Amino acid sequence: MxxxxxxxxxxxxxxxxxxxxxxxxxxxxSTSAFNGLxxxxxxxLPVNRWHCHCCALPLAHSSDRHLCGDCLKSSPPFDRSLIxxxxxxxxxxxxxxxxxxxxxxFARPLIAGFADYLESTFQDCSDSKPDTLIPxxxxxxxxxxxxxxxxxxxxxxxxxxxxxxxxxxxxRRVCKVQAQRGLDREARLANMRGVFEVCKAVPERVAIxxxxxxxxxxxRVLASVLREAGAQEIQVWALARTPx
Ligand SMILES: [Zn+2]
Ligand SMILES: [Zn+2]
Numbered sequence: 001m002x003x004x005x006x007x008x009x010x011x012x013x014x015x016x017x018x019x020x021x022x023x024x025x026x027x028x029x030s031t032s033a034f035n036g037l038x039x040x041x042x043x044x045l046p047v048n049r050w051h052c053h054c055c056a057l058p059l060a061h062s063s064d065r066h067l068c069g070d071c072l073k074s075s076p077p078f079d080r081s082l083i084x085x086x087x088x089x090x091x092x093x094x095x096x097x098x099x100x101x102x103x104x105x106f107a108r109p110l111i112a113g114f115a116d117y118l119e120s121t122f123q124d125c126s127d128s129k130p131d132t133l134i135p136x137x138x139x140x141x142x143x144x145x146x147x148x149x150x151x152x153x154x155x156x157x158x159x160x161x162x163x164x165x166x167x168x169x170x171x172r173r174v175c176k177v178q179a180q181r182g183l184d185r186e187a188r189l190a191n192m193r194g195v196f197e198v199c200k201a202v203p204e205r206v207a208i209x210x211x212x213x214x215x216x217x218x219x220r221v222l223a224s225v226l227r228e229a230g231a232q233e234i235q236v237w238a239l240a241r242t243p244x
Pocket of ligand 1: 039
C-alpha cells in the first residue's frame with residue numbers, strides 16, 4: 001500500500017517517475033490507479049473530517065461549535081477554510097515530493113480529489129464560489145530557487161476544473177511573514193505591513209489558495225491585506241492543514 005511511499009527504493013522511484021508509469025498508483029504502483037492513486041491508497045489519505053469551521057484546524061472530535069480556540073479568541077480576517085486533508089503521512093510526503101523535488105505526479109491525485117471536494121461542497125451548502133482564486137504569492141528569489149510556485153500551480157488546476165479565473169498578479173510578496181501568534185493587535189499590524197503588496201483591484205469574493213496551512217499566520221496576513229483592499233468575502237483553500 002501507500003506505506004511504502006517514504007521508503008521507495010531507487011528502482012521504484014525510477015519506475016514511478018518514468019513516463020511509462022502514467023497509469024500506476026504513486027503509492028503502491030498498482031496498475032488500477034485513477035488520477036494517480038488506486039482506491040486503497042485513496043482510502044488511506046488522512047481526511048480532515050472534524051475541523052474548525054473557520055480555519056479548518058483539525059479537531060480531535062466533532063464539536064457543536066465547530067470553532068477552535070484560536071478563532072474564538074481572535075476572529076480571523078477570512079470567512080471560511082476548505083481544506084480536505086490533514087498534513088500527515090502520506091499527504092505530507094506527497095506534498096514534499098511535489099514541492100521540493102518537482103514531482104507533480106504526487107500532487108495530481110490530491111489536486112483532483114480537492115477539486116471533487118470543492119464541487120461537492122458548493123453543491124451541498126449555501127457557500128458560493130469565489131469570483132477569483134488568489135495563489136499565495138512567493139518571494140521571487142524563492143520561486144527562482146524552486147522553479148515554480150506550487151500555490152499558483154494548484155490554483156491554476158482548480159481554476160480550470162471549477163471554471164474560476166486565477167489572479168496571480170493581484171498581490172505580490174515583498175518579504176517573509178513573521179509568526180503572528182502571541183502578538184497583540186498593534187504588533188500584528190506592524191508585522192504584516194510591507195509583507196504583501198496589492199498590485200491590482202481586488203475582486204469582492206476571493207479564495208486564497210495554498211498547498212499547506214500551518215500556523216495560519218500567512219493566510220491571516222494575506223487575508224487582512226486583501227480585506228483592506230476591498231475583498232468582502234474571503235475563503236482559504238489548501239490541500240492540507242497541520243494539526244494544532
Ligand atoms: Zn495504491
Ligand atoms: Zn479555527
